[in-house]
Amino acid sequence: MIEPGQGPLQLGELALAFILSALIGLEREIRQKSAGVRTYALVGVSAALFMLVSKHGFDDVLASSRVVLDPSRVAAQIVSGIGFIGGGVIFMRRDVVRGLTTAASVWLTAAIGMACGAGLLLLALVTVAGHFIIMLGFPPLVRRLRRSRRSSHDILLDYQDGRGLLRDILVTATSLRFAIEQVRLSGEDHGEDEAETRPSARGIIGLRLRVRGKRPVSHLVARLAAIEGVVTVSSGDDSEID
Structure with missing residues (x-):
């Protein structure tokens, strides 16, 4: 018997988390950044799975009406735990800090996976669109601003x-x-x-x-x-x- 919380809806949320995080990873892979499509896909799917476990994994415990759990605690642990992965891609080269954008995008991918797992699909889609606007649209603008400020x-x-x-x-x-x-x-x-x-x-x-x-x-x-x-x-x- 399949336990509640493992139906087509949850599988669809996991699949969307995989697709969106893989898209972000593909963009970073093309730019030859330190974290690529595999890392981003794993982060996004893992975050979505954590959220689904938080939402549906304790239904049998809560059925007794004697134990109350806060599902937001799992989300908070994802936010803090993803910092270990982000910190691993930040390094110094020639007195310049590199990898901050990659670390931030890994953190963003975890948030997108969490949104998919929580069922906030529209927010996840809009956030992915915002990611590509930032990554593809901002660099030319920044270069123009730098040239004007030199x-x-x-x-x-x-x-x-x-x-x-x-x-x-x-x-x-x-x-x-x-x-x-x-x-x-x-x-x-x-x-x-x-x-x-x-x-x-x-x-x-x-x-x-x-x-x-x-x-x-x-x-x-x-x-x-x-x-x-x-x-x-x-x-x-x-x-x-x-």
């Missing part, structure tokens, strides 16, 4: 002379995808007054860089400060770093 920054450096550090400084800036618009010694073209405002010592060269890029200039300042032989680095918006 501005130049002046970076002032003091570094030890005779160690070939200028090449390292320029390579570091370009490796972080900053375009170098101007390079000049401190005080050049501005008379001796400006040169006197920069720290001066024998064997120390003051350098002014004007750069333009998409990333925060603080990333570049931190990387330049880590170069051996660079004494101080500062930008127009940052305090001096030794």
